[in-house]
Amino acid sequence: MADADSSFSQLLQPKQDLQQQEQETKNQLFVAASVPASLDARYKSEDVKPPPNFAEVELAMTDAEKAKHGDCGKVYSDPQFFFSEWEKEEEVRYRKQMEAKAQRKKEKKARKAKEKALKEKERGLAKQKTVTAKKALNWKNRYNLDDVGNMRVEQTISQANNHNLVSTRQLETGNVGLNTVDKESSVAQAMRAGGERGGRPMPAKTVMPKSALDMSVLSGINGGGFQLKKAAPIVKKVDPKMNLLASIKKQQGGGLKKxxxxxxxxxxxxxxxxxxxxxxxxxxxxxxxxxxxxxxxxxxxxxxxxxxxxxxxx
CATH class of the missing domain: 1.10.286 (GTP Cyclohydrolase I; Chain A, domain 1)
Incomplete structure (x- = not known):
């Protein structure tokens, strides 16, 4: 009954009084009157150094120190000590995680840059090969060369250049015998000569021989000696059912009666x-x-x- 009255009286206490009581309990953590029995036994053992006597320390504090820091229990007891230690450890662990993440990000960026450089190099090689094949195809289509090689193309170009060089020397010495049209024709002949040396000759067109009878018939048709006969008209066969229908119409006077x-x-x-x-x-x-x-x-x-x-x- 007494416990019920005490709990009821605690409920009737103002909120401010409850907070003050809780703060006093936290501040009196190392006071012998508020320490649990298990913790008190550990403090009294030889393994643990006992805390100082706050009452004796408080006697040595001046009034200015008391006014600045409060009483001795508030100065030397910290209820948030374990939370502060945990917060410090979490901060250290978070910094280590961020450093590891930054290192992974740096390595990933370097790996992507390396892969991009390799792809650019491969793309450049493929593009160069494509351009080379396209140039060879253009030479083949332009000069009608069946087998276009570096040596054959260089020989053809060198022949054309030599021919132009001879024509230029003739102009410088006063032997003007070639005009612009002659120059172009000479270059074309040189290119054609190079193509004929490198290419295969075109096969001759085969003509089937005609017999004497075929020739006589053709000459007769051309001279009007032969008269072509007209084809006989094709007679279409009449279906027997059509004959039967025609006979019925004839018997009935040429029509059906309504x-x-x-x-x-x-x-x-x-x-x-x-x-x-x-x-x-x-x-x-x-x-x-x-x-x-x-x-x-x-x-x-x-x-x-x-x-x-x-x-x-x-």
Missing amino acids: VDQEKVKAERRASTKALEAGGGGMFGGAGGGINAILERRKFLAEESDDSSSDEDWD
Whole structure:
């Protein structure tokens, strides 16, 4: 009951009083009255140096020191000591992680730069090979050379240059015998000569010999001695079904007769009335009414079908 009253009284205490009590408990960490029994036993053992007596130290403090730093418990006891030590260790660990990350980033950047340099080198070599092949193809298409090699092209160019050199010397000595057109033709001849030396000759066109009979027939046609015959006309075979259809049309006067729908309907009405009257043959008499009804249904169904089509042919 006493414990319940004390807890209830603590709940009724102001918040400021609770904070002050908590602060006093933290400041009295090394006071013998507030130390737990296990911790007190460890302090009293030989392995641990006991803390100073704050009461004796506080007597040696001046009033100015007390006013500046507070009482002895606040000066020499730090409840945040372990948290401060943990914070220092975390800061050291964080710095080591950042240094390792910066080193990895530096190595990755150097590796990428090396790979980029290798790719640029490979791209330059591939481009140079492509240009060389393209130049050789242009020479082959321009001068109609089947086998274009460095030696053959150099010989052709040297021949053209030598020819131009001779023409220039003739102009300097006064022997003006070549104009611009002659120069171009001489260069073309030199290039053609180089191409003929290096290329294979074109095969001669083979002409099939003609016999004497073929020649005589051709000469007769050209001279008008022969008359070509016209082809006989092709006779198309007539299908037997078409003959049968033609004979039927001929027998009926050349056309099909249209069925008189009114006449057909009148005949059906007459037969229906006869059945209703009992003149239905072997089904007449007592069974005439049933036959009449069936016949009438059939007549109405056929009449509806006939009304859907405008023209019926027999």
